[in-house]
Amino acid sequence: MILVEDLTYWYAPGTPLAVKALDGVSFSLAEGKFMVLAGGTGSGKTTLAQHLNGLLLPSSGRVQVGGRDTREEAFRRQLWRTVGLLWQYPERQFFEETVYREVAFALRNLGADEEYIRERVAWALRAVGLNPAEVLDLSPFALSGGMRRRVALASVLVYRPRVLVLDEPTAGLDPASREHILGLLKKLQEEEGHTVILITHRMEEAARLADWVVVLSRGRVCLQGTPREVFQNPAALKEAGLHLPFPCRLMHRLREEGLAAGTAVLTLEEAEAELERLRTRGRQH
Amino acid sequence: MAGSINFGQFVPGTSFLHRLDPRTKIFCCAGLVLASLLADRPAGFALVSLVLLLALRLGQVGWRLLLSFLRPFALILLLSFVLQAFLTPGEKWLAVGPLALTREGLYLGGTVLWRLLHIAAFGSLLTLTTSPVRLTAGLESILKPLARLGVPVCDVATMITLALRFVPTLLEEAQEIVRAQQCRGAVFGRGGPVTRLRSLVSVLVPLFAGAFRRAEDLATAMEIRCYRGGANRTRMRELRYAARDGAALACTLAVLGAILCWRWWY
Ligand SMILES: Nc1ncnc2c1ncn2[C@@H]1O[C@H](COP(=O)(O)OP(=O)(O)O)[C@@H](O)[C@H]1O
Numbered sequence: 001m002i003l004v005e006d007l008t009y010w011y012a013p014g015t016p017l018a019v020k021a022l023d024g025v026s027f028s029l030a031e032g033k034f035m036v037l038a039g040g041t042g043s044g045k046t047t048l049a050q051h052l053n054g055l056l057l058p059s060s061g062r063v064q065v066g067g068r069d070t071r072e073e074a075f076r077r078q079l080w081r082t083v084g085l086l087w088q089y090p091e092r093q094f095f096e097e098t099v100y101r102e103v104a105f106a107l108r109n110l111g112a113d114e115e116y117i118r119e120r121v122a123w124a125l126r127a128v129g130l131n132p133a134e135v136l137d138l139s140p141f142a143l144s145g146g147m148r149r150r151v152a153l154a155s156v157l158v159y160r161p162r163v164l165v166l167d168e169p170t171a172g173l174d175p176a177s178r179e180h181i182l183g184l185l186k187k188l189q190e191e192e193g194h195t196v197i198l199i200t201h202r203m204e205e206a207a208r209l210a211d212w213v214v215v216l217s218r219g220r221v222c223l224q225g226t227p228r229e230v231f232q233n234p235a236a237l238k239e240a241g242l243h244l245p246f247p248c249r250l251m252h253r254l255r256e257e258g259l260a261a262g263t264a265v266l267t268l269e270e271a272e273a274e275l276e277r278l279r280t281r282g283r284q285h
Numbered sequence: 286m287a288g289s290i291n292f293g294q295f296v297p298g299t300s301f302l303h304r305l306d307p308r309t310k311i312f313c314c315a316g317l318v319l320a321s322l323l324a325d326r327p328a329g330f331a332l333v334s335l336v337l338l339l340a341l342r343l344g345q346v347g348w349r350l351l352l353s354f355l356r357p358f359a360l361i362l363l364l365s366f367v368l369q370a371f372l373t374p375g376e377k378w379l380a381v382g383p384l385a386l387t388r389e390g391l392y393l394g395g396t397v398l399w400r401l402l403h404i405a406a407f408g409s410l411l412t413l414t415t416s417p418v419r420l421t422a423g424l425e426s427i428l429k430p431l432a433r434l435g436v437p438v439c440d441v442a443t444m445i446t447l448a449l450r451f452v453p454t455l456l457e458e459a460q461e462i463v464r465a466q467q468c469r470g471a472v473f474g475r476g477g478p479v480t481r482l483r484s485l486v487s488v489l490v491p492l493f494a495g496a497f498r499r500a501e502d503l504a505t506a507m508e509i510r511c512y513r514g515g516a517n518r519t520r521m522r523e524l525r526y527a528a529r530d531g532a533a534l535a536c537t538l539a540v541l542g543a544i545l546c547w548r549w550w551y
């Protein structure tokens with residue numbers, strides 16, 4: 001579905017302020033998979049996200065979505081409908097008077113009829129856990145932080161892009177909103193077959209959700225693989241400015257203490273099972 | 286366009302221009318802008334263009350950088366040229382429907398284009414090579430005599446600098462919002478008037494909201510650092526003229542003098 005090959009991107013090329021934000025990035029992602037794109041601040045995550053729906057074009061290398069190159073002019077213009085990008089701090093782009101109009105913006109741009117728009121907006125608001133009857137006529141600026149983020153997400157979901165790219169959608173949110181948004185993304189991927197690319201620096205989220213993890217560091221891919229594979233390499237993760245998720249960190253720590261703990265655990269449940277295993281084995285000796 | 290440098294941006298460096306006193310640069314910039322406006326014959330145009338080339342060299346500013354600065358003005362410049370070229374009465378060269386390209390129009394349009402380009406270029410050179418802090422210091426020092434008339438010079442200088450400082454930031458933010466709204470299908474530069482208006486509003490509202498938010502943050506940040514406007518602020522680096530400042534000012538005066546002489550005595 002998505003193919004990124006040797007992608008390099010310069011901001012302000014040829015000027016004294018030139019920055020190489022991406023450097024030889026390659027990965028591919030099959031349709032219907034859940035990918036987590038991780039990396040510290042300034043590692044190039046946002047820049048990469050903007051390449052996936054053609055907002056930025058590679059300085060060199062290429063990006064393909066569904067087999068077509070994002071450089072194709074005609075394809076690029078309609079790419080936003082296939083790849084929905086939720087911007088970082090998306091609530092800063094609000095401008096309408098009501099939540100209804102805000103969420104409907106994309107469909108209006110598509111020229112959909114009002115009946116259909118009404119239906120889709122209600123669906124999208126319900127999907128993100130809001131009650132349409134309560135919020136439709138409120139000003140988006142009057143909502144709490146968590147609700148604004150949900151409205152922003154609804155304004156992308158509303159036109160059903162097959163690929164969802166979300167730039168730190170849970171940054172600065174309360175735990176309840178965070179859980180809801182992550183749960184929704186997983187559900188959309190599992191039940192409706194959306195391809196999801198989640199940008200985050202919380203490795204717990206990667207452990208829980210991802211089929212595939214790509215870790216960026218200073219514009220380069222420093223690690224990629226399944227979560228289990230990636231978490232086998234705590235040194236490289238640390239180098240990239242990321243922490244292991246807690247269960248995995250615990251196992252690595254036990255290993256350092258000389259116990260034969262397996263480190264391929266992702267969740268607390270798996271950690272518990274592994275501890276149980278160690279305990280019973282310890283008793284046998 | 287994403288990823289180029291915006292008008293008003295400061296680019297740190299150690300070139301001759303970077304090291305000039307900010308007051309010198311403000312005076313030279315003003316002098317050269319005046320020279321661009323008053324030049325009225327090929328020799329004058331050539332002289333001022335030569336000075337611009339020299340200044341680009343001394344500031345280590347490349348052509349591409351300058352062009353990326355001027356790009357936002359391209360449409361206005363082109364339009365003014367075309368209108369002048371076709372609407373000025375005179376000796377007809379080329380007829381396009383009811384309009385005619387005239388020799389006088391071409392000359393007038395060319396002159397205006399040349400002037401606007403040079404004014405924008407000299408202004409860009411000033412902000413490219415002078416940090417906001419130094420620019421404030423320079424403005425304040427130049428405006429100091431006005432303090433006797435009751436003008437709050439320090440505050441005015443700070444205001445001007447802050448405004449200049451935020452031009453590139455706002456442009457950058459506008460570009461980001463445009464891209465964000467494109468993600469929701471907003472189209473810019475195409476479609477009917479209603480679509481266009483909606484797209485425009487979708488950029489302007491967040492842009493203003495962001496500007497107010499930023500202004501508030503800045504005010505708070507200045508306050509908690511105990512910023513006080515007023516006359517008795519001291520600086521880490523006091524301004525001092527050096528020999529190169531004399532040279533730059535002398536050159537500017539010579540150019541301005543030559544242009545004035547040409548204009549009024551020949
Ligand atoms: N508009 C821009 N102009 C110039 N440099 C930029 C711009 N946006 C980002 N950068 C630079 O590109 C690098 C990657 O930034 P970004 O993609 O935003 O990283 P992340 O999202 O991982 O924090 C950083 O060094 C940043 O300073």
Ligand SMILES: [Mg+2]
Nearest residue numbers: 045046088167
């Ligand atoms: Mg980012």
